[in-house]
Amino acid sequence: xxxxxxxxxxxxxLRCPHCGGGGLFRYWVQMIQDCPHCGYSLASGNRVGAxxxxxxASEVTLFIAMAVIIVRTWPNPPWSFLQFGAPALMVIxxxxxxxxxxxxxxxxxxxxxxxxxxxxxxxxVGR
Numbered sequence: 001x002x003x004x005x006x007x008x009x010x011x012x013x014l015r016c017p018h019c020g021g022g023g024l025f026r027y028w029v030q031m032i033q034d035c036p037h038c039g040y041s042l043a044s045g046n047r048v049g050a051x052x053x054x055x056x057a058s059e060v061t062l063f064i065a066m067a068v069i070i071v072r073t074w075p076n077p078p079w080s081f082l083q084f085g086a087p088a089l090m091v092i093x094x095x096x097x098x099x100x101x102x103x104x105x106x107x108x109x110x111x112x113x114x115x116x117x118x119x120x121x122x123x124x125v126g127r
Contacts (some may be wrong), residue, residue: 004111014099016040018110023048029098046105054101058093065089 001009007017016023021037033043066086070077 005112007107007111008104014103016042017103017107018125024103025099029095031099031102042106046102046109049109050102050105053105054087054094054097057097058090061093061097062086062089087120 010020011017011052014024016024016037019035019039021035021040023032023036026041031042034041066082071080075112
């Protein structure tokens with residue numbers, strides 16, 4: 001696996017994108033400042049980008065869910081269910097996707113700016 005896919009895979013598993021160590025969240029929505037294994041800073045300037053990624057992922061999830069329900073039940077879609085289900089999904093989806101969006105944004109940043117890594121040899125930079 002190449003370096004970028006390794007970093008992104010680690011993030012999707014809620015592990016440090018830099019070293020692969022776990023234990024990065026105290027609670028589902030509270031991330032620690034630095035990785036306890038390698039010391040990589042996880043909190044530097046990622047709040048806005050991670051929130052945007054979370055919003056986009058939640059909106060895409062809502063669109064796909066609504067499209068599937070409408071297409072599968074056409075010509076009589078359950079409008080009452082969608083009227084209450086869509087807002088419920090828009091409350092639940094961001095909470096479920098929050099840690100993944102935080103870690104993915106950090107992973108994207110690390111993949112695009114490898115020179116900022118404390119240990120470039122771990123990721124094959126400079127070979």
